[in-house]
Amino acid sequence: xxxxxxxSPSLSVQEGRISILNCDYTxxxxxxxxxYKKYPAEGPTFLISISSIKDKNEDGRFxxxxxxxAKHLSLHIVPSQPGDSAVYFCAATADNFNKFYFGSxxxxxxxx
Amino acid sequence: xxxxxQSPRHEVTEMGQEVTLRCKPISGHNSLFxxxxxMMRGLELLIYFNNNVPIDDSGMPEDRFSAKMPxxxxxxxxxQPSEPRDSAVYFCASSLGQGxxxxQFFGPGTRLTVL
Numbered sequence: 191x192x193x194x195x196x197x198s199p200s201l202s203v204q205e206g207r208i209s210i211l212n213c214d215y216t217x218x219x220x221x222x223x224x225x226y227k228k229y230p231a232e233g234p235t236f237l238i239s240i241s242s243i244k245d246k247n248e249d250g251r252f253x254x255x256x257x258x259x260a261k262h263l264s265l266h267i268v269p270s271q272p273g274d275s276a277v278y279f280c281a282a283t284a285d286n287f288n289k290f291y292f293g294s295x296x297x298x299x300x301x302x
Numbered sequence: 303x304x305x306x307x308q309s310p311r312h313e314v315t316e317m318g319q320e321v322t323l324r325c326k327p328i329s330g331h332n333s334l335f336x337x338x339x340x341m342m343r344g345l346e347l348l349i350y351f352n353n354n355v356p357i358d359d360s361g362m363p364e365d366r367f368s369a370k371m372p373x374x375x376x377x378x379x380x381x382q383p384s385e386p387r388d389s390a391v392y393f394c395a396s397s398l399g400q401g402x403x404x405x406q407f408f409g410p411g412t413r414l415t416v417l
Binding site: 196232279281289290291 | 342344
C-alpha cells in the first residue's frame with residue numbers, strides 16, 4: 191500500500207506558465223517532505239524540501255506548499271522552463287523512520 | 303567526487319539467469335540504499351544499509367533477491383533466478399548518516415531487462 195501518491199502521471203505546461211505538481215500522503219507520522227527531480231538516464235536529484243512545522247518553502251522558481259490537514263503537498267514552478275522537463279518524485283519520511291517513501295512520479299513536459 | 307557509481311548501466315539477460323548489480327557509494331557516506339523504479343509503483347526501497355549492516359530489507363520482493371555490503375565502498379544486489387517481472391531500473395543511493403534529514407544521492411541506475 192503506497193503511503194505517498196502522485197495521482198497525475200504526466201503534466202504538460204507552456205514555457206513561462208506555472209507548473210503545479212501534486213502529492214498526497216496517508217501517514218500522519220510523516221514530518222519531512224522532499225521533491226526529487228529525475229532526467230532520463232540519470233538518477234534522481236534532490237530539489238527542495240519542507241518540514242511539517244512550515245507550510246511553505248521557497249527556493250528561486252520552486253516553491254513547495256504543505257497542507258497538513260489535507261495531507262497534501264504541491265510543488266510550484268514559476269516560470270516554467272523547457273529545462274524543467276523531467277520526472278518529479280515526491281517523498282516523505284519521519285524522524286524515526288530512517289527511510290524515504292517515494293511516490294510514483296509525475297512527468298512534466300514544458301513546451302517552448 | 304565522482305558521485306555514486308553503478309554498474310552495469312544496462313543489463314539484458316534471459317529468464318532464470320543470475321544477475322548482479324554493483325554500487326560504489328560516495329566516499330565517506332555510511333548509509334546505502336537500493337531502490338527499484340517501475341512504471342506502476344515508482345521508486346520502491348528494497349533494502350538499506352548503515353555502516354555496512356542491513357537495517358531494513360522489508361522491501362526485498364522475495365528470496366530471489368539478496369544484497370550485500372562487504373565494505374564501506376561496495377555493495378551488490380543479486381537476483382537469482384531472474385524473471386521477466388524483475389525488469390526495471392535499479393538505483394543505488396548513499397547518504398551521510400542515517401537520519402532522514404540527510405540527503406540521499408542517487409547513482410545513474412542500472413536498467414535491467416529480463417527476457
